[in-house]
Amino acid sequence: MYKFMLKAKTLIKTCTYAPSQWEGITEDGKSFYIRCRWGNLILNISEKESTNVDDAIKGITVFQKNISDKYDDLLNIQDIKEILSEIIDLSIKETLNEISF
Numbered sequence: 001m002y003k004f005m006l007k008a009k010t011l012i013k014t015c016t017y018a019p020s021q022w023e024g025i026t027e028d029g030k031s032f033y034i035r036c037r038w039g040n041l042i043l044n045i046s047e048k049e050s051t052n053v054d055d056a057i058k059g060i061t062v063f064q065k066n067i068s069d070k071y072d073d074l075l076n077i078q079d080i081k082e083i084l085s086e087i088i089d090l091s092i093k094e095t096l097n098e099i100s101f
Contacts, residue, residue: 006032006045006062006088013077014097020075022094023053031056032088036075039068043084063087 011024019037026032029049033056035042043063046055063084081090 005086006030008032008088008090008092011077011090011092011094012097013094016096018074020080022077022080023056025051026088031059032062033057034080034084036067036080039066039070041065041067041075041080041083043087 007027008024009027011022013022015021019035021033021035023031023033026045031046031050031053033042033044033053041063042061044056044059044061046052046059048055050056065083067083077090077094084090
C-alpha cells in the first residue's frame with residue numbers, strides 16, 4: 001500500500017463501457033491510472049511527476065484487488081471512490097474524455 005493519502009487534481013473517465021477506467025493527475029503532479037477488468041481493480045501511479053498516463057501504467061501499483069468473481073468490468077465513480085477511499089481522494093468532479101474522429 002502507498003505510504004500516504006493521494007489527492008486527485010484531475011479525474012477523467014476514459015472509457016464509457018468496459019473496462020471501467022479513469023486517469024488523472026494528483027496534487028503533487030503524478031499521473032494515475034485506475035482500471036477494472038475481469039473483476040480485477042488496479043490503481044497505478046507514476047514514479048515521478050508526469051502528465052503522461054503511460055508513466056502511471058508502467059509505474060507503481062498502489063492497489064490491486066479482485067473485487068468480483070464475475071467478469072464485472074462496469075463500475076461507476078461512486079464504487080471506485082468507496083473502494084479506494086483510504087488511498088486516493090477522488091472528491092473532485094470527473095470529466096468524460098470525448099474523442100473526436
